[in-house]
Amino acid sequence: MKFTLKIWRQQGPNEKGGLATYEADEIGPDMSFLEMLDGVNQRLILAGEEPVAFEHDCREGICGSCSLVIDGVPHGPDRGITTCQLYMRRFSDGVTITIEPWRARAFPVIKDLVVDRSALDRVMRAGGYISVNTGGAVDGNAQLIGKEQAETAMDAASCIGCGACVAACKNASAMLFVAAKVSHLASLPQGKPERARRVTAMIEAMDDEGFGSCGNLYECEAVCPKSISVRFIATLNREYLRAGIVESGVPADPETPHAESD
Amino acid sequence: MMTLDPKIPPGPLETKWDRRRFSEKLVSPANKRRIKVIVVGTGLAGASAASTLGQLGYEVECFCFHDSPRRAHSIAAQGGINAAKNYQDDGDSVARLFYDTIKGGDFRSREANVYRLAQISTQIIDQCVALGVPFAREYGGQLANRSFGGVQVSRTFYCRGQTGQQLLLGAYSALCWQIERGQVTMHPRTEMLDLILADGHARGIVVRDLVTGRVTARTAHAIVLATGGYSNVYYLSTNASGCNVTATYRAWKQGAAFANPCFTQIHPTAIPPTETYQAKLTLMSESLRNDGRLWVPTAPSDNRPPDTIPASERDYFLERRYPRFGNLVPRDVASRAVKSLCDEGRGVGPGGQGVYLDFSDVIEQQGIDVVRERYGNLFDMYRRISGEDAYRVPMRIYPAPHYTMGGLWVDYNLMSTIPGLFVIGEANFADHGANRLGASSLMQGLADGYFILPYTIGHYLATAKVPLLPDNHSASQAALERVTSRVKKLLDAGKRRTAASFHREVGRILWDHCGMERCETGLKLALQTIPALREEFWRDVAVPGSGDAFNQELEYAGRVADFLEFAELLCYDALHREESCGAHFREESQTADGEPQRDDVRFAHVAAWEYRMDGPPVLHKEPLTFEFVQPTTRSYQ
Ligand SMILES: Cc1cc2nc3c(=O)[nH]c(=O)nc-3n(C[C@H](O)[C@H](O)[C@H](O)COP(=O)(O)OP(=O)(O)OC[C@H]3O[C@@H](n4cnc5c(N)ncnc54)[C@H](O)[C@@H]3O)c2cc1C
Ligand code: FES
Numbered sequence: 001m002k003f004t005l006k007i008w009r010q011q012g013p014n015e016k017g018g019l020a021t022y023e024a025d026e027i028g029p030d031m032s033f034l035e036m037l038d039g040v041n042q043r044l045i046l047a048g049e050e051p052v053a054f055e056h057d058c059r060e061g062i063c064g065s066c067s068l069v070i071d072g073v074p075h076g077p078d079r080g081i082t083t084c085q086l087y088m089r090r091f092s093d094g095v096t097i098t099i100e101p102w103r104a105r106a107f108p109v110i111k112d113l114v115v116d117r118s119a120l121d122r123v124m125r126a127g128g129y130i131s132v133n134t135g136g137a138v139d140g141n142a143q144l145i146g147k148e149q150a151e152t153a154m155d156a157a158s159c160i161g162c163g164a165c166v167a168a169c170k171n172a173s174a175m176l177f178v179a180a181k182v183s184h185l186a187s188l189p190q191g192k193p194e195r196a197r198r199v200t201a202m203i204e205a206m207d208d209e210g211f212g213s214c215g216n217l218y219e220c221e222a223v224c225p226k227s228i229s230v231r232f233i234a235t236l237n238r239e240y241l242r243a244g245i246v247e248s249g250v251p252a253d254p255e256t257p258h259a260e261s262d
Numbered sequence: 263m264m265t266l267d268p269k270i271p272p273g274p275l276e277t278k279w280d281r282r283r284f285s286e287k288l289v290s291p292a293n294k295r296r297i298k299v300i301v302v303g304t305g306l307a308g309a310s311a312a313s314t315l316g317q318l319g320y321e322v323e324c325f326c327f328h329d330s331p332r333r334a335h336s337i338a339a340q341g342g343i344n345a346a347k348n349y350q351d352d353g354d355s356v357a358r359l360f361y362d363t364i365k366g367g368d369f370r371s372r373e374a375n376v377y378r379l380a381q382i383s384t385q386i387i388d389q390c391v392a393l394g395v396p397f398a399r400e401y402g403g404q405l406a407n408r409s410f411g412g413v414q415v416s417r418t419f420y421c422r423g424q425t426g427q428q429l430l431l432g433a434y435s436a437l438c439w440q441i442e443r444g445q446v447t448m449h450p451r452t453e454m455l456d457l458i459l460a461d462g463h464a465r466g467i468v469v470r471d472l473v474t475g476r477v478t479a480r481t482a483h484a485i486v487l488a489t490g491g492y493s494n495v496y497y498l499s500t501n502a503s504g505c506n507v508t509a510t511y512r513a514w515k516q517g518a519a520f521a522n523p524c525f526t527q528i529h530p531t532a533i534p535p536t537e538t539y540q541a542k543l544t545l546m547s548e549s550l551r552n553d554g555r556l557w558v559p560t561a562p563s564d565n566r567p568p569d570t571i572p573a574s575e576r577d578y579f580l581e582r583r584y585p586r587f588g589n590l591v592p593r594d595v596a597s598r599a600v601k602s603l604c605d606e607g608r609g610v611g612p613g614g615q616g617v618y619l620d621f622s623d624v625i626e627q628q629g630i631d632v633v634r635e636r637y638g639n640l641f642d643m644y645r646r647i648s649g650e651d652a653y654r655v656p657m658r659i660y661p662a663p664h665y666t667m668g669g670l671w672v673d674y675n676l677m678s679t680i681p682g683l684f685v686i687g688e689a690n691f692a693d694h695g696a697n698r699l700g701a702s703s704l705m706q707g708l709a710d711g712y713f714i715l716p717y718t719i720g721h722y723l724a725t726a727k728v729p730l731l732p733d734n735h736s737a738s739q740a741a742l743e744r745v746t747s748r749v750k751k752l753l754d755a756g757k758r759r760t761a762a763s764f765h766r767e768v769g770r771i772l773w774d775h776c777g778m779e780r781c782e783t784g785l786k787l788a789l790q791t792i793p794a795l796r797e798e799f800w801r802d803v804a805v806p807g808s809g810d811a812f813n814q815e816l817e818y819a820g821r822v823a824d825f826l827e828f829a830e831l832l833c834y835d836a837l838h839r840e841e842s843c844g845a846h847f848r849e850e851s852q853t854a855d856g857e858p859q860r861d862d863v864r865f866a867h868v869a870a871w872e873y874r875m876d877g878p879p880v881l882h883k884e885p886l887t888f889e890f891v892q893p894t895t896r897s898y899q
Binding site: 153 | 310313331338347349388393396399402404436438439442502542545647648760762763811812
């Protein structure tokens with residue numbers, strides 16, 4: 001197979017970028033999209049040019065490094081996968097493919113297709129944890145957690161932090177990312193004590209980082225490689241509301257009055 | 263002269279760790295604030311260590327080359343983590359986990375270390391649950407378990423097919439908390455390129471900021487390496503593409519002993535390689551062997567589609583050779599069996615590099631839904647890569663380099679031969695002997711990081727009392743000079759061949775001569791070819807761009823350069839070990855029916871290698887003594 005690639009090249013964060021055209025020949029259908037780019041880069045290197053910078057590590061859809069917008073869609077045309085899980089058999093021979101970086105105010109370009117996603121780490125730091133010390137934890141079975149509850153937590157926890165949700169959203173909102181983390185911890189008994197503080201802090205950090213607001217268009221869910229459901233955004237909104245009530249001093253959950261205000 | 267003192271506490275196995283903890287000196291809380299510790303790596307080992315050290319009050323500086331600590335290679339672990347909880351009441355215990363691990367490692371690890379690991383295993387699960395790790399649960403709400411290759415009890419905890427990711431997110435979230443509290447300073451996209459040594463102690467590291475290219479010296483009272491394994495020396499492996507040997511290798515060149523480098527695990531169930539452009543091999547979880555049956559057609563060149571081959575003309579080779587364990591034999595045993603069949607020309611698929619892993623029996627007996635629930639994500643992954651539907655046709659699998667038991671030598675306190683340099687996780691050699699059992703690496707990484715290192719490092723800090731190295735010390739300057747001149751050399755080379763092509767070639771040499779089966783002539787040949795290849799690399803490698811900017815090719819070329827040196831060390835070690843044990847199979851050392859022959863008289867030792875600038879590495883031996891278990895022939899027949 002043979003493709004024409006239009007790839008975003010940008011020397012650095014403050015440099016102007018633009019699309020450059022490359023030909024990719026002798027591509028096999030069983031080649032992965034990233035292996036195809038590897039091939040292009042090998043040729044560029046031998047020609048004395050700088051290879052196209054892009055991120056990758058695990059190459060099996062779990063680390064969240066790879067992050068390409070392919071023909072306008074984060075992670076490309078297939079649902080529920082990352083860029084590294086995309087294979088060339090998905091494309092018709094001879095087509096032109098446009099490859100761009102994640103675009104969002106909170107994700108400045110470092111070089112070519114590599115962006116700085118550290119804003120997501122800072123949102124996590126604001127509250128995406130349970131503050132327990134190492135040692136002295138009670139037995140893992142001391143608190144029973146129903147299978148369904150555990151499955152819900154796992155559904156939310158499966159977020160790989162790639163940021164495709166942000167790249168897909170026209171407001172560059174990180175709501176799905178934050179929703180996944182907040183829902184994961186809020187649905188487990190261990191995460192309950194800090195629920196209110198967590199959601200408030202994470203939403204505040206998200207706003208501070210320059211992520212936009214949610215427009216309820218659900219583009220995020222459509223590109224999420226782990227198919228994380230937008231229903232977690234509803235959970236997030238509920239948690240946020242609830243936190244407001246808790247902070248105002250009114251008992252939020254009748255069964256545990258003042259659980260968090262004292 | 264290098265000495266290897268494992269510092270194992272005397273007395274009964276069960277109380278060694280308790281007594282060690284009691285006899286260790288503690289650092290007073292007020293002093294901890296003034297003590298700086300560097301942790302390199304944020305996988306399970308590094309993230310758990312850095313967060314715990316931060317919580318204890320040390321000032322921690324943490325580094326990783328990834329853009330975020332959460333992306334360390336540990337995320338890729340699918341299968342699970344072992345712990346001797348005995349929740350299933352199926353006869354598990356600390357002693358049994360200990361014994362399985364020692365035996366699985368073919369009696370090439372230290373009893374004391376392995377026993378401690380088994381003891382701590384139960385605490386790990388509790389800790390992870392407390393951090394919000396969403397382990398699989400039973401309907402009644404209890405933690406669920408599965409069984410995993412090579413053992414007969416069900417002691418593996420898991421989170422769907424994402425155990426590593428979830429455990430790492432737990433440790434990463436703990437790390438986030440300590441960063442927020444100001445106890446840990448995180449430096450992502452920063453690569454350690456050398457170790458700073460002064461007065462015989464580890465005093466700092468040299469790092470390169472991968473975005474700006476700036477090279478700087480960072481000093482501390484102690485250094486912890488948690489930089490993972492080196493399977494990528496084989497080029498194709500199941501590891502993430504960034505995994506490399508640089509941090510541990512450069513520490514070796516500064517005097518840390520490297521132990522058992524030739525103990526490299528080849529995992530039996532990866533998707534077979536197909537083309538030369540292939541960048542990595544994808545693991546299919548070992549748990550598949552719980553239900554899948556391995557076979558090849560009995561007749562060598564039987565090209566019929568698998569479902570048309572009747573049972574009588576199939577060779578279920580593991581079940582035939584190892585009736586007691588069948589498809590669940592340990593990894594090394596399964597891998598070798600697969601490879602030798604393929605070498606005999608009995609493999610299936612392109613190039614005859616593959617055997618079938620067949621689920622039709624379990625689908626027939628238990629229904630397709632059960633199989634889908636258990637392995638759905640793996641079957642999806644297989645289809646995406648191979649284009650085939652494993653619910654209808656058997657998977658094809660082939661062995662792939664996967665894990666490295668070897669690593670920097672450490673004593674019972676996880677300190678290397680350089681005082682002040684600690685090594686944890688896959689980067690050290692400590693607990694898995696010549697072969698690692700499934701689901702025990704996550705356990706070891708977290709045991710080291712959460713529960714062992716934070717104690718043992720305290721003793722060093724309380725007793726060594728080495729001050730912080732002053733700025734611009736000559737030792738830092740020398741290390742900086744080593745790094746910058748190397749970067750320059752890479753950029754100035756001839757630009758005729760890509761780093762990847764060298765990487766592929768050295769990987770091929772190792773796979774052929776120091777892979778699953780090794781022999782003297784092959785190893786000697788490898789030792790001859792590698793230096794020539796290395797010379798060519800430094801002459802011809804093409805690294806475009808500059809050193810003071812974001813330059814992925816420069817990063818990669820530096821890692822390949824280290825692989826090209828390290829490959830030789832691997833071969834020296836394999837050559838010296840004239841026995842077959844665990845993952846290390848010497849063709850000269852086998853029984854009449856092709857089973858490995860261990861030699862406890864000559865080789866019951868850890869091989870720890872010392873770097874020499876002017877010649878081949880020097881071997882030191884740490885004898886392994888077995889007081890509590892009797893080394894037996896590891897028979898799975
Ligand atoms: C596909 C796959 C599946 C697996 N499944 C399982 C399983 O089910 N159960 C199990 O127990 N084990 C499993 N393993 C093994 C296990 O995942 C690893 O052994 C383990 O996670 C290693 O953890 P670590 O913390 O030692 O290192 P890693 O997780 O490899 O972390 C290394 C860290 O060091 C950093 N680093 C490295 N070099 C440098 C440098 N020079 N400068 C700065 N930073 C550096 C990296 O950025 C990273 O943060 C699996 C492995 C693979 C490949
Ligand atoms: S490279 Fe890890 S998810 Fe794509």
